[in-house]
Amino acid sequence: EVKVVESGGGLVQPGESLRLSCAASGLTFNTYWMHWVRQVPGGGLEWVSRITSDGGDTKYADSVKGRFTISRDNAKNMLYLQMNSLRADDTAVYYCAVNWGMVPGTWGQGTLVTVSS
Amino acid sequence: QSVLTQPPSVSGTPGQRVTISCAGSTSNVGNNYVYWFRQLPGTAPKLLIYTNNQRPSGVPDRFSGSKSDTSASLAISGLRPDDEAHYYCASWDDSLSAVLFGGGTKLTVL
Numbered sequence: 001e002v003k004v005v006e007s008g009g010g011l012v013q014p015g016e017s018l019r020l021s022c023a024a025s026g027l028t029f030n031t032y033w034m035h036w037v038r039q040v041p042g043g044g045l046e047w048v049s050r051i052t053s054d055g056g057d058t059k060y061a062d063s064v065k066g067r068f069t070i071s072r073d074n075a076k077n078m079l080y081l082q083m084n085s086l087r088a089d090d091t092a093v094y095y096c097a098v099n100w101g102m103v104p105g106t107w108g109q110g111t112l113v114t115v116s117s
Numbered sequence: 118q119s120v121l122t123q124p125p126s127v128s129g130t131p132g133q134r135v136t137i138s139c140a141g142s143t144s145n146v147g148n149n150y151v152y153w154f155r156q157l158p159g160t161a162p163k164l165l166i167y168t169n170n171q172r173p174s175g176v177p178d179r180f181s182g183s184k185s186d187t188s189a190s191l192a193i194s195g196l197r198p199d200d201e202a203h204y205y206c207a208s209w210d211d212s213l214s215a216v217l218f219g220g221g222t223k224l225t226v227l
Contacts, residue, residue, distance in 0.1 A: 044218060059215060107163070
């Protein structure tokens with residue numbers, strides 16, 4: 001069974017940084033593209049970023065471009081999201097997901113990031 | 118504001134058939150596959166339909182998807198109370214090089 005588990009969320013102040021992690025199991029990790037998606041509590045889904053299987057190509061939503069960096073360690077079956085210059089509107093539940101076609105397919109349970117002073 | 122447009126809410130009674138629409142453009146729905154997700158309260162989204170009209174293993178055939186030009190639809194037949202959830206469409210957008218989600222539709226079973 002494919003499983004992804006996010007960690008690293010928490011409360012940070014505006015302008016600070018945070019790194020999210022995602023541990024994947026039950027799949028040949030180094031053959032799958034991966035995504036990060038976020039959801040404001042009570043709101044809709046917003047795609048954040050995507051990385052190819054070898055980490056050679058990444059894409060970002062305009063709202064996070066230049067502030068967030070997606071990366072992966074295929075030897076450890078881990079996906080990461082480095083978030084810098086965090087703002088109040090980055091507050092959301094962040095989901096890690098395995099690619100299916102061209103979109104997030106199998107999702108984790110999410111980790112909450114709260115940006116507040 | 119989402120580039121994929123869904124109705125905010127739909128409703129139906131048990132046993133009925135309901136449809137949820139997803140309107141896009143040539144850069145997304147028109148030239149790429151559409152996917153549908155269901156999100157129950159307090160849980161992560163779950164893939165319901167992939168590549169316009171295919172169901173992952175375990176998804177009942179009460180759920181079906183279709184696409185025509187720049188619009189797609191999710192149909193749910195034999196409505197059940199536990200179908201109450203939020204439903205989202207998604208597609209890749211060639212112009213934005215990004216995944217787009219619809220704004221979501223809340224299904225209420227009356």
